[in-house]
Amino acid sequence: MRGNHVIAEAAIRAGCRFYFGYPITPQNEIPEYMSERLSKIEGGVFIQAESEIASIHMVIGASMAGGRVMTSSSGPGISLKQEGISFLSALELPAVIVNMSRGGPGLGNIAPSQSDYFQATRGGGHGDYRTIVLAPNSCQEAGDLTYKSFDLADKYRIPVLILGDGMLGQMMEPVELPPEIPVKRLPPKEWTITGAKGRPSRFIRSLILDPFEEEEHNWKLMRKYEKISKEELLWETFSIEDAKMIVVAFGTAARIAKGAIKRVREEGLKVGLFRPISLWPFPTKILKEISRKVKHLFVFEMNMGQMVEDVKLAVDGGAEIHFYGRPGGIIPTPLEISRIISSYYYQKKLG
Amino acid sequence: MKKVFSRPKSIKKNPFHYCPGCGHSIIHRVIGEVIDELGIQEITIGVPPAGCAVLAYFYFDVDMGEASHGRAAAVATGLKRALPDRIVFTYQGDGDIAAIGTAETIHAASRGENFTTIFVNNGVYGMTGGQMAPTTILGQNTTTSPGGRKERRDGFPIPLSEMLAVAKGSAYIERTAVNSPSNILKTKRAIEKAFRAQMRGLGFSLVEILSPCPTNWKMSPVEACHWIDEVMVKHFPLGVIKDITGEKKDVN
Known part of the structure; x- marks a missing residue:
């Protein structure tokens, strides 16, 4: 199955019954699949909205009503959704947002790129907030993480971002799909806006004029973010046991890096891979531990250097960090990366 | 003793924060009366805007979900599509609906989204201190149209309700005012008609209400009511x- 289709089908199987979106390449297969699939499910709602801004606010409405809801887009469209993502965060509403990112800034191009790392992990919207960001590197993982992200969104009442790229969205791989959850068996939500039948009326708002109250709301969000930072970390390691140097990469770049590492390993270079899967929360602690043993980290990204800042924060001067990036939608080959890795490896006199 | 007048059940016992002579309090009350009379308090969901009525959830005793500036029609779309048997209304000012939220509103009307919009038109951005609104009339003084709105500099005011009437998905649109007892009664009847259109599943309904803003118009409340006329x-x-609504069959 194609990556975009896997994400859409996994969402349906996780109980997503509401999808609002707007066309943009390279993610159009998600709304196309959702429009077909949701039209055949009772209670399924698909709207092709007039804009990305409208679609994210339709997400807010359906989420207030208690539904499992998703939207998807690519870089320029995600920029427009940032207003809604800030409101989802403030209103503590669950939602799943997929970004099949592309080359940027501006319109850029439709080739795979990782240039939206900052936007995803720092939040491009206003205010003090965090969103969970998961970065799959295969169609199987795209399905599994999408499925999981609905549970995470509900558990913490938080928007969850799936950060992929055009490569992940377009490539086809065999996948094992997760089982379908009957929507009626999902745990009830006690905070929804459904009409005050048999209970006092309630409201969901983000305007808190009293600075002391707003501060308390911010601290409440902070406590939630701290809990997530401890409990929801995801990462993968590959060949790190004897490694003298570790490549840190996420998503598509990690897949390319793994191919490169296999090549240099054949030449006897002791190189491993650390792949953060949750970009926020970033697996800081585990990377810090690794940097106690391995003193050379090679960060490879398909951008001008964004995640490298989180790597630096994590190791806090405990290791030497080298960065290599290819922005603009370039997909380097494993051969290119293996040459760069080995040249750095010998330069540092590791072999 | 027979009780002849009381606070509507759908209005909470919180004092309004609105300025003296402002139309919002009257409009809130009238909506509350209609909700009570239609017996829909338990199934009604309101979407307040950003603007003077941003705190509407302190006043309406129904479930309320806040929208950001201009996005009420999109939030209401999500709510109503998820809960088609509830009654959903948005409450929006002129800046909210006819400037920043124009796209959301026109498309919701065109899709025939089955909710009701209460559009309060006082021709200024009230909450931010009286700047020019999309409905500020030519010649009207505001803090950002000094010397009066001029067509060459500021463009023309937008007749949003007339524009929405062209949309195939709209079922009922009326413009009223709350500057006199008879106009207030007409407003109440219009809101009732709009809610009834929604209850029958006929599509988008909207009541635009010309509402006095004495504070930003720099008038006394009485002068403001006369100025509307x-x-x-x-x-x-x-x-x-x-x-x-007379031509269409119920969709529910």
Whole structure:
């Protein structure tokens, strides 16, 4: 199955019954699949909205009503959704947002790129907030993480971002799909806006004029973010046991890096891979531990250097960090990366 | 003793924060009366805007979900599509609906989204201190149209309700005012008609209400009510703009 289709089908199987979106390449297969699939499910709602801004606010409405809801887009469209993502965060509403990112800034191009790392992990919207960001590197993982992200969104009442790229969205791989959850068996939500039948009326708002109250709301969000930072970390390691140097990469770049590492390993270079899967929360602690043993980290990204800042924060001067990036939608080959890795490896006199 | 007048059940016992002579309090009350009379308090969901009525959830005793500036129609779309048997209304000012939220509103009307919009038109951005609104009439003084709104510099005011009447998905659109007892009664009847259109599943309904803003118009409340009659209605004529509720069969 194609990556975009896997994400859409996994969402349906996780109980997503509401999808609002707007066309943009390279993610159009998600709304196309959702429009077909949701039209055949009772209670399924698909709207092709007039804009990305409208679609994210339709997400807010359906989420207030208690539904499992998703939207998807690519870089320029995600920029427009940032207003809604800030409101989802403030209103503590669950939602799943997929970004099949592309080359940027501006319109850029439709080739795979990782240039939206900052936007995803720092939040491009206003205010003090965090969103969970998961970065799959295969169609199987795209399905599994999408499925999981609905549970995470509900558990913490938080928007969850799936950060992929055009490569992940377009490539086809065999996948094992997760089982379908009957929507009626999902745990009830006690905070929804459904009409005050048999209970006092309630409201969901983000305007808190009293600075002391707003501060308390911010601290409440902070406590939630701290809990997530401890409990929801995801990462993968590959060949790190004897490694003298570790490549840190996420998503598509990690897949390319793994191919490169296999090549240099054949030449006897002791190189491993650390792949953060949750970009926020970033697996800081585990990377810090690794940097106690391995003193050379090679960060490879398909951008001008964004995640490298989180790597630096994590190791806090405990290791030497080298960065290599290819922005603009370039997909380097494993051969290119293996040459760069080995040249750095010998330069540092590791072999 | 027989009780002849009381607070509507759908209005909470919180004192309004609105300025003296402001139309919002009257409009809140009238909506509350209609909700009570239709017996829909338990199934009604309101969407307040950003603007003077941002705190509407402190006043309406129904479930309320806040929208950001201009996005009420999109939030209401999500709510109503998820809960089609509830009654959903948005409450929006002129800046909210006719400037920043124009796209959301026109498309919701065109899709025939089955909710009701209460559009309060006082021709200024009230909460931010009286700047020019999309409905500020030519010649009207605001803090950002000094010397009066000029067409060459500021463009023309937008007749949003007339524009929405053209949309195939709208079922009922009326413009009223709350500057006199008879106009308030007409407003109440219009809101009731709009809610009934929604209950019948007929599509988008909207009531635009010309509402006094003495504070930002720099007038006394009485002068503001007269100004609506003497000036504002010439640009925004009162009456039913679209009504297909008689022609259409119930969709529910």
